[in-house]
Amino acid sequence: MGVLKTPIKTMMGNLLLTSTGDVWAFYRIQSTSIPKQNEKVVDSYKKNWKQCLEELTDYQDVHFMMYPQEFRLNERLEDLYQDVAMDAEAMATYYMDETVNLLEQRLGRLTKNDFILGVRLKMERINVDAELKENVLSLFSGVTDTIVNLLGWEQHVSASFFEQFREAEGELANVVAMVGGVKLTERELIYVNRFHFLRGLDHDVSEEMDHASPEAITNTMIDPTTPSVLHLHSDEDDGYISFVVVDECHHNMAGSELFYEAQSLPFPVEIDIKAQVESKTKTKTNVNLKKQQLRESAKEQNMIGDETDASVATSDYLVRHLQDEIKKDDVHMINWIAVLIVDGKTKKACLNRAKAVKRHMKSAGMICRVPVADQLLLFYQSLPGKRLDLTHRNWLQKTTQDGVAENFFAVNADVGSKVGYFIGWIDRFDKHTDLAAAIQSSRDPIFYHPFLANQQVKGSKTRSPHVLITGDTGNGKSFLAKLLFLYITMMDVKCLYIDPKKELRKWIRKAMVHPDVKKDYPLFVEHLKTFHFITLDAEDEENWGALDPISFLPPMQAKEMVEMIISQVYSFKGKDDVHTAFLKAITTVIEQKEKGYQVGTTHVIKALTAHEEPAVRKAGAFLAEVTADSVMKLCVHDGSNDALSLDKRISIVEIEHLDLPEATDSIESYTNAQLKSSAVMYALGKYCELFGKTKEERTAEFMDEAWMITANTTGRKVEKQMRRVGRSYNNALFFISQSTKDALREEESGNYGVAFAFDEPNERPDVLTWMNMEATEENIEMLEDMYQGQCLMKDYYGRTAKMSVECLFDEWASAFETVEASAVASAEEKYL
Structure with a gap:
């Protein structure tokens, strides 16, 4: 690769000028959340990227980056604090701090993946003033030392130089917009460059963005003397990084999905792909040579009486297919190198992660290597503005545009809110031994804010704040509902919980009187004391x-x-x-x-x-x-x-001695007592409708066992009116039921902005359809295999993911339990 140099010389806006006179444009690709098992959506996404890459082929050099950006959880929760109720400030502050502590304890450094696309502008298409270009390039004389620091900008490059590229960059921006590309700001571009010298090191993103300058980007010591790793030293921290190179991929790249697969690892992983388009002439020459070599190999094997080796036959088929493909004008061969970068506080921790990457990617069909002596070369090769060096061919991949599209760039499994309360973990549809294993293997926390849907948030697919929670008995829907309820009680919201089973009082009292809870969590106990319980018991004449x-x-x-x-x-x-x-x-x-x-x-x-x-x-x-x-x-x-x-801020309404029928019972089979109980539920539903009609304040209603209301036509009418309240008022209805049938009615399909679907054996195809997933055999089996506490979540952006519900706080969980384990049940788990 020749002398090691840092390519960057200066930048303006989203444009970066290199020491060799190249100008690159950089864009953030808005990530898309796609359930990997939605095959039609996956294929459509890859097809879109293939079309974009065909447009980018004319630019020759492309850089794909996925890096684990700091999650900035503290800042997010500070923003959430604006919605906290005055009478719950102390408790909310404590549990927000605990959320940060527990998640950092679990995950270490909290990160989210950011996707950056860099494209080198073609100089021959731009009328650059020759004298200006010569003057600019004559300034560049600095060479970067291998173990330290950059000389910085020798001289300021005038804005007029970059202005000559604006029209060409505008054309490129229109192409990148096909895949959700947005121009980086200069501040963001400085940080993206700085990040390469801060991998795995503690730093404050806002501070780096606010105070970083182009001159300070490389202010890091890089020590390459230890095999297989690089040792980084900054003013704030030090650590190790290791480059893991993709050596072998699938023959046709189908389903490789490199970027998506790497995200399922239980630690942050960065991916960097440098790609360069090969000329048609060179491709045809190489293909013809390869075809001749394969024929000679087959001929030699046949001459000695052996059958043609299977690998030779496969390669011959692929070469013939490629010959047909490259005859098309829009199909080009692309050379690219992919590296996955991991970090660790110690060399051992770093290399253990590198080994884990190798194992994981092997299971996905890709062979990776950890170079011993080329770590520094790979570091400089991955820097923004550096072209792919084809003289280093050890790990070079050669595919057409659709092969690159198969890497599934800028896809994640996000669901929920950027600002909100923690409610669980994304499960990337993997197989696990139990719920605990699913939780431990995920590093994708889910946050949720109940009052964003009707706030016209950019990208939102709904204006409805209502939430549907469905699933068979015992799968965990009541646990989730109570978790959401307790979070909302900390907000400046008037909330009502309808509890026909009278469960909540029992378990809240149990938590309140527990000596350890009273001693260790006084704020929690004081908060529970503010809950106003009302029991509608017909045996008490006062009711x-x-x-x-x-x-x-x-x-x-x-x-x-x-x-x-x-x-x-x-x-x-x-x-x-x-x-x-x-x-x-x-x-x-x-x-x-x-x-x-x-x-x-x-x-x-x-x-x-x-x-x-x-x-x-x-x-x-x-x-x-x-x-x-x-x-x-x-x-x-x-x-x-x-x-x-009800004039209390937090109210729980119980109904004693209700004889509620099962959700699957037909109306014809209802007993007289069940019919009377249904009448009470309808009246209560009507009351809830009025409860939410207060424009001056935000309200939330939790309707447990809500299927009772929708058991017949008149009940559905009441429920429909309740949901309509949320359209013009700040009211969120949490509808907790055993069935999705009512939600699937076409005229009501837009009434629930968020949905949580636990498994319901009799409605799996309907559940999948409602949750924007394909009702395939694979997805039906996925629902069947979900553990208690797992569900599908569809958020107000229209994204769907499988999640594992978790309450971080033991004292809360003790108040949510709906089934008390017997001694025999505990003993059952004791034996192998």
């Missing part, structure tokens, strides 16, 4: 009428809801006279309410029992009996008790 529609609903809605509640226990079909009398009675009672009388739904029934028509009186007598001494007393009363009115 009667708490959900009476006439007491808490506006007139028109009250009439509709009374009719819906009564229709659960009485059929008006074929009884028009009775139905008419019933509606008139509701109107009369509501008018009395408007005049200030103390009335309720009981007075509607009394009006029927006093009606002149025998059939109406008979119906009234029946309804009086049905509603007496039952759970329906919560909805049918005389107005003497206050209706449900």
Whole structure:
């Protein structure tokens, strides 16, 4: 590679000028989240990149970079702090700090992958002033030492030099826009160059961007004297890096997906590919030579009586295929070298990671090597602005544009929010022994903010803040719902949790009275004490009428809801006279309410029992009996008790003695008690709709066992109205149910901005469709293999990923458990 030089001389905007007079343009490629198992989407993405590379072929030199940028979790959580409620500041501060501590303890340095594309502009297409160019190049005389430092800019290069490239760069920017490319700012370009000298070293990204100058980019000592690694020393830190070279790929590159595969490693990995287009003439000459060599090899084997070796036959087929391909005008051969860079605080740690890269990439079908003596050469070869040196052919790959596209550049598995609370880990659809193994193998944390969907965030595919959480019983949906609820209670949000099973109080109390929790987590216990529990128990007369529609609903809605509640226990079909009398009675009672009388739904029934028509009186007598001494007393009363009115910031509403049917039960099979319980749920759903209609404040409602509401047409109507609230109000509905069927109705497909789908054996194809995944056998098997606590998440950007739910805090988890392990269950796990 000749004398080692740092190529960069100066830069302006996204343009970089090298010591040899080349001008490169650099772009950030907005990463795309694609579930790897969505084959059609994957193929479409690669096809798009192939088309882009065909356009870039004319530029000859291309540089692909994926580097692990600092995640800056502290800064993200500081931004999130703006949404914290005043009465929860102390607790929120503590748990935000704990989030940083625990994740850094787990992962070490938190990073996210950034994707940069560099392209060398063609000088012959630009009318550069000859005298100006000569003057600029005459300035360049500095040579970089192998163990230190750059001389920096000998002299300022005028802006007029770069202006001559703006039109050509604009044309290139339009090409790169095909794959989501955005110009780097000069500040960003300085950092990208600086990063090559800070790999694995502690540094503050903002500080480096704010204070770095082109002259300071190489302010790092590089010691190459130790085999297989480089030792870096900066003012702040020191560490080791190692370049792992891709030596052999798949014959046709299909499915290699280098960039995606490397991201699944449990530590940060950088990837650097330098590519150079080969001329058609040279390609044809090389192909013809290779074809002749293969024929001679086959001929020699046949002459001695051997059959043609399989590898020779395969190579001959590939060469013939390549000959046909390069006859096309837009197909070119590209030479490229790919390296994966790892770091470590010690040489041993660094080399262990290098070995792990080799093992992992081998399982993906690629053979990698760790060069012993060429680490420094590879360091300089990877620097921005450095052309691929074809004299060093040891690790050279030769493919057409579609072969390069197979590397799956700028694809990740991101899901969730950039700013939000930690809720779990991305699982890249790998096989694991259990949930704990899936969590430990991931370094992709998922953060979620519940109130961004309707904030018109750039890139968002929805304006709905509502969340759907579905899945079969026991898979973990209640655990996730309670985790989200507890995070939201720390926000400046008025929140309501409907808990028909009365689970939450039991486990929160258990956490509050636990001596270790009280001692070690006083802020958590004090926060739990602010939760306002309301138990709607029909056996307590003080609760009667708490959900009476006439007491808490506006007139028109009250009439509709009374009719819906009564229709659960009485059929008006074929009884028009009775139905008419019933509606008139509701109107009369509501008018009395408007005049200030103390009335309720009981007075509607009394009006029927006093009606002149025998059939109406008979119906009234029946309804009086049905509603007496039952759970329906919560909805049918005389107005003497206050209706449900929540003015607390955090409320949990429980309903005691509800007989809820299973989600799979048909309405025809409902018992009388189940029908009455359904009526109460509908009234409660209507209350929740009103709860969210407060424009002055943000509200969140968690509707557990929500499938009860959608069991029939009238219930679905209430649910639909509840979801509509979120469109014009700052209201988020968390709909927790066992089925996705309601969400799959076409007219309602846009009502849930975020969805979490746990496995539901009877609905796997529907679940996959709803979650923007292909309903293939492979994906159906993936759902079947998910562990308790794993689900698919679809975020408001339309991205889908498989996730492992985790609560970082043991004291929280103790309040979420829905099943208490028995002694025998614990013993079961003890034996091999």
